[in-house]
Amino acid sequence: MKAAIFTIDSGLYKAKKESAAASALKRILGQVGFEVKAAGVLPEDKKVLAAVMKRLADTQSVDLILTTGATGIRRRDCAPDVVEEISDRLLPGIPEAIRAYNIRYTKKAILNRSAAGIRKNTLIVNLPDSAKAAKESLEYILPELVQVVEILSL
Template sequence: MRAAIFAIDTGAYKAKAESAAATALKRLLEQAGFEVKAAGILPQEKEVVESVIKQLADAESVELILTAGATGYQDEDCAAEAVTDAAERLLPGIPEALRAYNLRYSKKAILESMAAGIRNKTLVINLPESAKTAKEDMEYILPEVVQVVENISL
């Protein structure tokens, strides 16, 4: 199973900084048996994020793409829209489950605009920006993610 992980953060992108969320997610996926083929930071620009998703999925480079960040309600928060426009099939149950899971900690979870979907045998999931929350969310859904990845790549 191959994966790509991208933090979506214009400030970190311009500063060429590292993302704690991407690092935590990479470690978690590798422990679960994924080979992380790409990891990095993208600017908060819908067209850029959507283009990267489409390129990786259409080239069949990876079976899983995770994004961390840009899931709020500000104008520049574009992750959900990028996935929605890139996906051929949406999986609304994933973000619904994550919001419900995160509501245990904070009512602010209702403000998250995450999305998940499939494009060309690639599962794409938005996660929150916080390294702690992104890691915990991924741990929560990991068995189902592995199941989807195994089934769509047949």
């Protein structure tokens, strides 16, 4: 199983800094057999995000794309919009489960607009902005993500 992990943050992108969230997510995926083929920081730009995700999915380079960041209510928070735009099918239960899980810790979870979908045979999931919330959310939904990836690879 192959994965890509992107932090969506224009400030980090401009500063050429790495993401703490991506490192934690990579470790978790590795524990269940994913090979992370691509990882990095991307700007909060719909065209850039769409192009990267489409290329990875359409060339079947990865089975799973995870993003963290740009899921809130600011104008520049575009990760969910891109997932909804490029997906062949949406999986609303995944972000609903993440929000339900995170609401136990903070009411701010209701402001998270994360989305999940399938393009070709690639699962795409937006995770929350903070490294801690992204890590905990991935751990919570990981068995189901593995199941989806396995089903899509049949």
